[in-house]
Amino acid sequence: MLELEALTKTYKTGDRALTNVSFAVPAGQVVGLIGPSGAGKSSLIRCINRLVEPTAGSIRLGDTELTTLNGRALRKARRRIGMIFQEYALVERLTVMENVLSGRLGYVAGWRSFLRRYPQADIDQAFGLLDRVGLGEHYNKRADELSGGQRQRVGIARALEQNPELLLVDEPTASLDPKTSRQIMRLIQSVCREMNLPAIINIHDVVLAQNFADRIIGLQAGQVVFDGAPSELSHQALTRIYGAEDWAQVQQTNELQVSEAELSEAKVLEGL
Numbered sequence: 001m002l003e004l005e006a007l008t009k010t011y012k013t014g015d016r017a018l019t020n021v022s023f024a025v026p027a028g029q030v031v032g033l034i035g036p037s038g039a040g041k042s043s044l045i046r047c048i049n050r051l052v053e054p055t056a057g058s059i060r061l062g063d064t065e066l067t068t069l070n071g072r073a074l075r076k077a078r079r080r081i082g083m084i085f086q087e088y089a090l091v092e093r094l095t096v097m098e099n100v101l102s103g104r105l106g107y108v109a110g111w112r113s114f115l116r117r118y119p120q121a122d123i124d125q126a127f128g129l130l131d132r133v134g135l136g137e138h139y140n141k142r143a144d145e146l147s148g149g150q151r152q153r154v155g156i157a158r159a160l161e162q163n164p165e166l167l168l169v170d171e172p173t174a175s176l177d178p179k180t181s182r183q184i185m186r187l188i189q190s191v192c193r194e195m196n197l198p199a200i201i202n203i204h205d206v207v208l209a210q211n212f213a214d215r216i217i218g219l220q221a222g223q224v225v226f227d228g229a230p231s232e233l234s235h236q237a238l239t240r241i242y243g244a245e246d247w248a249q250v251q252q253t254n255e256l257q258v259s260e261a262e263l264s265e266a267k268v269l270e271g272l
């Protein structure tokens with residue numbers, strides 16, 4: 001369980017990124033955090049893993065108050081949080097397997113991680129995760145030989161190799177095509193269910209969020225203006241989050257794009 005209470009962030013520049021944000025994410029729940037550019041989505045995720053210092057409020061992961069941790073205690077707490085980044089920051093010259101194992105670096109003693117020697121149990125777990133994300137056969141490929149979707153799968157396996165208690169995901173589909181985006185979102189959703197992991201996924205694509213999150217939280221200028229089930233995200237709610245727009249048409253256009261992408265994929269598979 002992750003609990004945010006009255007979380008507020010003001011940057012040194014005076015930019016108010018978050019104002020009194022409060023919500024709790026129970027185990028296994030996937031939250032789609034939506035909102036226009038500048039709404040505070042990345043700031044929220046960075047406050048939770050303390051890449052950014054919260055100005056006020058509280059963040060609890062299980063029994064641990066994260067906002068006051070420093071040094072060793074902070075490093076220990078960060079190991080409990082799996083991060084999946086937008087640019088799926090992999091080490092290009094390392095293999096898929098080595099990238100996944102690097103998720104264990106926080107645990108492996110210094111000299112062992114320097115020699116990149118991992119306990120067999122970690123290696124076995126990494127093989128299991130690579131199978132789970134559909135990359136079992138590619139474990140020995142170099143990261144720079146992979147497609148965008150495959151790289152994001154490695155990012156997911158690496159985050160899970162940490163055995164996290166929480167998953168934070170910042171725009172996982174930003175540079176992927178519609179079909180691959182759906183596959184990646186579906187994968188994140190299903191591993192969270194299997195592992196009973198809570199997750200917050202920042203995503204600007206409303207339709208993707210609605211299809212693959214259990215709950216939607218809408219941010220507008222640093223404040224929560226919607227918190228509910230994907231089915232409750234009405235055109236009025238979307239207008240509160242993003243401003244006025246013809247939402248019926250936006251959603252229809254998006255569905256069309258997706259079905260076209262899926263159709264062309266199906267043709268490739270059928271060899272047409």
Ligand code: ADP
Binds near residue numbers: 037039040042043
């Ligand atoms: P989003 O991820 O939803 O696009 P951000 O969290 O990146 O939103 O930004 C929220 C607000 O905080 C914006 O006004 C942005 O300009 C500001 N901001 C973000 N990062 C910084 C920073 N490092 N320094 C100053 N202001 C920042």
Ligand code: MG
Binds near residue numbers: 041042043202
């Ligand atoms: Mg952002």
